[in-house]
Amino acid sequence: MAQKKMGKQTLQFSSAPVITSAAAVVGPKEGQGPLGDKYDMVCDDTYLGEKTWENAEQKMMQYSMELALEKRGLLPADLDFYLAGDLLNQIISANYTARFLNAPFLGLYGACSTMAEGLCLAGILLEGGFGERIGVSVSSHHDTAERQFRYPTELGAQRPMTAQWTVTGGGSCVLERIGTGVKLTHATIGKIKDMGVSNSNDLGSAMAPAALDTIKTHLEDLGRKVDDYDLIITGDLGIFGHTLLKELMQKEGYPVERLSDCGVLIYDPNQDTHSGGSGCGCSAVVLAAHLMEKLHKGEYQRIFFVGTGALLSPISVFQGETIPCIAHGVVLEAPSNE
Amino acid sequence: MEMLVRAFVLGGLICVIGQLLMDLTPFHITPAHILVGYVTTGVVLSALGLYQPLVDWGGAGATVPLSGFGHSLAQGAIRGVESKGLLGALGGGIEATSVGVAAAIVFGLVAATFFQPKA
Amino acid sequence: MDKQAIRERIKEREALIAQNFVLAEQEMTRLQQELQKEHQKVLYWEAKAKGAEKEHFNGLRLEIERQQKRLALPEQIVYQSTALRLAPKQTxxxxxxxxxxxxxxxxxxxxxxxxxxxxxxxxxxxxxxxxxxxxxxxxxxxxxxxxxxxxxxxxxxxxxxxxxxxxxxxxxxxxxxxxxxxxxxxxxxLFTVAGPVIVYGTLVSILVGLIYFFINRANFTLL
Known part of the structure; x- marks a missing residue:
């Protein structure tokens, strides 16, 4: 049997499970962003006709999974497992979506790294031969996150320049053990990094060291160089966090030209988000809409997708605790030409 | 007319202090901290006799900021003591500000009932 | 590993910590693992101990926990100053x-x-x-x-x-x-923010009233 664990934290999926379908559903602000025409569905408002934002977020997650299944010609009953998570207390969006799909469900919490965490676990399950098809979903919603983590939305508070805008959107992937699609070849499971940052309005600088740690470990584990990838893209460091990561990478002697960040790509600088996007939805919708397309077109042959998560809670913030952060990465390769 | 200018200038300056506190201090200061800080500071300044001159000079420029609410509380407590003794110390502040507090509760409740947050 | 050895290691590490160096990654990992090992051991002893001995282990464990936190500090400070340098300026x-x-x-x-x-x-x-x-x-x-x-x-x-x-x-x-x-x-x-404002405003105003009352006590009746 081929070796499955490489180095300290990296897994090798020699059977190369594939992402056969992916879909992204976003809110109006994301729809007006630079990637606006790539999403599968752009909602007119942030309520989606629901009474609460929480319901709206759940619907976004559900719609993205349904669309991903429909694109592949599958039904929820075809899923062997469903892995999902979001930012709300007790991951209620995922729980209600799993109730709708009625598939065997494992709830995940990795904050904004949840999509990458879900892909890692889906890869493990498929590589292990425990199933044929797995659905992975995540969602976030600006207004549900604001009221849970910061202030009521209508409070006239000023957002500092380091603040990021939580992406309103849901993203889903369908992974299959056999098939054609974007290949999942490796996953690197991250460790918690806590650099003593406690400002919940500055998650970018809290998460950058976690991203660095995972990228570094990944390259060492596989004996690869940055240049082996067409793109190394982090989840939601935002403009400030991305700048910091580049600085940290440079200090360690890595080239930084191929680094990018979903939180930087998702909004236009004049959309008044300050430091860019964040949230589970951020990396998920950029992956589902933008990165998947680039991989399918062959513009990217191989990318390293690093989901970054700030694992704080509203209570830990009030108690002045520092923010533990994590980053999980997966290697995605363009479909082989057959 | 002159009073309007003074109200504008004094009110603006009082707000600027809050802005400087938020932007230039390393602490994470929320709107709630600002409001609590202004009210208690207003009470203390008023008790020391430092707030009344501001009100005399700048009118609404001193009474509209939340420190003016603190001023009303302190003056209410002092007048309460003068008219009712020790009991007035307890009730005076709230009596003097009762209109504002009641208005906040009623309008708050009404607005929250009829409007939806839009974000 | 016994109590004495652990106590000595704590002292040795203390000297290292006092230098406030950012440690090399390998050295850092080694020290962290050493601390984990000692912590676990002391906790195990403490769980079974009674009376004065329990107190003693408790003190030792708190020492180790303090060192665990302290060890990461220089690295955190260096990082935070980098972050501060690159932070977008408030307007x-x-x-x-x-x-x-x-x-x-x-x-x-x-x-x-x-x-x-x-x-x-x-x-x-x-x-x-x-x-x-x-x-x-x-x-x-x-x-x-x-x-x-x-x-x-x-x-x-x-x-x-x-x-x-x-x-x-x-x-x-x-x-x-x-x-x-x-x-x-x-x-x-309704009272998430209004509550604290009214609570502290009223409290301080009552204090003001009380002070005013006692300063001018001669002039007022008690009620």
Whole structure:
């Protein structure tokens, strides 16, 4: 049997499970962003006709999974497992979506790294031969996150320049053990990094060291160089966090030209988000809409997708605790030409 | 007319202090901290006799900021003591500000009932 | 590994920690693992010990925990200073100007309202209270329409400090939690920010009243 664990934290999926379908559903602000025409569905408002934002977020997650299944010609009953998570207390969006799909469900919490965490676990399950098809979903919603983590939305508070805008959107992937699609070849499971940052309005600088740690470990584990990838893209460091990561990478002697960040790509600088996007939805919708397309077109042959998560809670913030952060990465390769 | 200018200038300056506190201090200061800080500071300044001159000079420029609410509380407590003794110390502040507090509760409740947050 | 060995290691590490160096990654990992090992061991002893011995192990464990935290500190400080250097600058000048203009304008509006009440024959106190009530109404109304938070983004303290900002804090949280019902939602959340303001304002005013009473005690009856 081929070796499955490489180095300290990296897994090798020699059977190369594939992402056969992916879909992204976003809110109006994301729809007006630079990637606006790539999403599968752009909602007119942030309520989606629901009474609460929480319901709206759940619907976004559900719609993205349904669309991903429909694109592949599958039904929820075809899923062997469903892995999902979001930012709300007790991951209620995922729980209600799993109730709708009625598939065997494992709830995940990795904050904004949840999509990458879900892909890692889906890869493990498929590589292990425990199933044929797995659905992975995540969602976030600006207004549900604001009221849970910061202030009521209508409070006239000023957002500092380091603040990021939580992406309103849901993203889903369908992974299959056999098939054609974007290949999942490796996953690197991250460790918690806590650099003593406690400002919940500055998650970018809290998460950058976690991203660095995972990228570094990944390259060492596989004996690869940055240049082996067409793109190394982090989840939601935002403009400030991305700048910091580049600085940290440079200090360690890595080239930084191929680094990018979903939180930087998702909004236009004049959309008044300050430091860019964040949230589970951020990396998920950029992956589902933008990165998947680039991989399918062959513009990217191989990318390293690093989901970054700030694992704080509203209570830990009030108690002045520092923010533990994590980053999980997966290697995605363009479909082989057959 | 002159009073309007003074109200504008004094009110603006009082707000600027809050802005400087938020932007230039390393602490994470929320709107709630600002409001609590202004009210208690207003009470203390008023008790020391430092707030009344501001009100005399700048009118609404001193009474509209939340420190003016603190001023009303302190003056209410002092007048309460003068008219009712020790009991007035307890009730005076709230009596003097009762209109504002009641208005906040009623309008708050009404607005929250009829409007939806839009974000 | 015994108690004595651990105590000595703590002392040795203390000397290292006192140098405040950022340690090399390997050295750091080694020390962290050593600390984990000692912590686990001491905890195991402590769990079984009784009386004075338990106290002793407890003290030792707290020492180890303190070192665990302390060990990471130099690295954190270096990182945070890098972050601080690269952080986007707050637009302080613009913020201050906007706070001045918006705060000033709200107070100006207050003065206009006050003047109108005074001209219509209200006594000074009543006119002041009526002005506050009207401004609270305006703040609440604009919050409901969704304009006040837009103003706040630009004006900062300029729209927080005036009494309209007080109204905004009340309405915004009450409105936000409407779906949680009228008791635990609206009713309770009305006072998320207003509560502390009223609590501490009233408390300090009572203290002021008490002090005033005792200073001038000779002049007043007790009740």
């Amino acid at each position: 302080v000048v613009k913020n201050v100007v906007m706070a001045f203009l918006v705060g000033g304008t709200i107070c100006l509006a207050g003065q206009v309202i006050l003047n109108i009440f005074l001209q219509n024959g209200l006594a000074e106190k009543e006119a002041g209270a009526a002005t506050s009530a009207l401004l609270v109404f305006l703040g609440a109304f604009l919050t409901g329409l969704g304009y006040y938070d837009e103003l706040g983004k630009v004006a900062g303290a300029g729209s927080i400090v005036p009494i309209t900002g007080f109204a905004n804090s009340i309405v915004s949280s009450a409105m936000e939690f409407k779906r949680e019902g009228f008791v635990y939602g609206v009713g309770a959340r």
